[in-house]
Amino acid sequence: MAPQRCYLPPKFSVGKSWGLAAQLYALKSPGDWGIGDFGHLRALIDRLAAGDADAVGLNPLHALFLDAPQSASPYSPSSRLFRNPLYLDVTAVPGFAESGEAHALVESPKRRVSSGTRGTPSLSITRPLPRSS
Numbered sequence: 001m002a003p004q005r006c007y008l009p010p011k012f013s014v015g016k017s018w019g020l021a022a023q024l025y026a027l028k029s030p031g032d033w034g035i036g037d038f039g040h041l042r043a044l045i046d047r048l049a050a051g052d053a054d055a056v057g058l059n060p061l062h063a064l065f066l067d068a069p070q071s072a073s074p075y076s077p078s079s080r081l082f083r084n085p086l087y088l089d090v091t092a093v094p095g096f097a098e099s100g101e102a103h104a105l106v107e108s109p110k111r112r113v114s115s116g117t118r119g120t121p122s123l124s125i126t127r128p129l130p131r132s133s
Contacts, residue, residue, distance in 0.1 A: 019048070023058075024038075039092055059074055090106060091106065
């Protein structure tokens with residue numbers, strides 16, 4: 001037996017509500033790694049909250065098949081228990097602030113490989129990313 005309609009919180013039953021749908025991987029900022037992360041999500045939510053938004057819709061964030069990217073689909077996860085590690089905001093991981101080695105890796109020219117993807121119309125997840133010179 002199914003309910004006649006889904007639950008509607010009282011806030012949404014009176015007046016108008018608004019929100020935004022976003023693909024986390026598409027959120028960008030200067031100096032990012034070429035893909036949106038949970039830090040970008042936090043910034044988006046803070047901005048929307050300041051504008052009295054009521055909702056944020058996101059693409060699926062669970063873990064995919066990182067060892068077989070050609071088989072990856074957000075609608076067919078490898079696990080619904082874990083989040084996709086590609087979305088980690090590395091600079092927000094506990095211990096990052098105290099680790100000189102981690103800071104050196106983040107500031108390394110090698111880390112900026114993804115900047116070569118800016119402005120490209122699309123990327124294949126099965127091919128290596130272009131290398132910057």
